[in-house]
Amino acid sequence: MTTDSPGIQSGAVFHTTRWTRVCLAKVDSEDGRRALAELCDAYYEPVVAFFRCELRNADAAREMSHAFFAQMLGGGAIRTAERERGRFRSYLLGAARHFLFNQHAAGSRQKRGGGAAILAIDDEEAREVADARQVSPDAEFDRQWALTVLARALDALKAECTSEGRTMVFERVKPWLMGDADHGDQAGLAAELGLSPSALRMSVHRLKQRFRHLVKGEIAGTLDDxxxxxxEMRSLFAALGG
Incomplete structure (x- = not known):
């Protein structure tokens, strides 16, 4: 997680977030452009997921995403950010929808003029992707957004544990953090890590708290309020079906 994301503590004053910097600076500031580039880099995959559901073609989705971000980072469009009620997530999805609409419109005009369509989709791959994932493009965007938030927070937590010489502890308790494991043989794991069962439980509890703290910090970096x-935390877990 970048240093732009604020710490989240009870009663803490929120520092200026990445998204706030973008909204304030628009495209007229190097600081705003850098913050926007960081956010686009961090949240590239949700846009790819959205385009993949719309286009039913993985390669076309990647190409469309590259074109979309190139246009966004080129400046200008970000001036409409205030319409999205302060969420970078909402702004990004709305911008992706608008970009795709314009690309479809351009393709239709080119077809009418006798040229090739801009968006050519392979029918066999389209059927394969459609069968594999029957969800709406918006829902897939939100799901991938949520997964990205969690992954970035988890990477930040791993970096903290590594700096403290606790990489093994992190790796062994990570399933508990992500909800991928029941409590199983905690006594065995505690012995493996050289901890008492109570010390292991406390360690897991503290790491869960820190993980949630980092998730909130990552989310805060994409909001201006x-x-x-x-x-937004509730929306994140709803997107994951939690």
Missing amino acids: PAMVDE
């Missing part, structure tokens, strides 16, 4: 963090 601290009061929206809890609401």
Whole structure:
């Protein structure tokens, strides 16, 4: 996680987030452009997921995503950010929809003029992708967004544990953090890590707390209002079906 994301503590004052910097600076500031580039780099995969569901073609989705981000980072479009109620997630999805609509419109015009369509989709691959994932493009965008938030927070937590010489502890308790394991043989794991069972439980509890703290920090970096963090957390877990 970048240093731009604020720490989230009870009663803490939120520092200016990456998204706030973008909204304030628009495209007229190097600081705003850098913050926007960081956000686009971090949240590239949700856009790919959205385009893949729309186009039913993985290669076309990657190409479309590259074109989309190139246009966004080129400047200008970000001036409409205030219409999206302070969420980078909402802005990014709306911008991707608008970009795709324009590409379809351009393709239709080119067809009418006798040229080749811009969006050519392989029918066999389209059927394969459609059968594999029957979800709406918006829902897949939100799901991938949520997974990206968690992955970035988990990477930040791993970096902290590594700096403290606790990489093995992190790796062994990570399933508990992600909800991928029941509590199983905690006594065996505690012995493996050289901890008492109670010390292991405390370690897992503290890492869960820190993980949630980092998730909130990552989310806060994509909002311009601290009061929206809890609401966005609920949206994140709803997208994951939790």
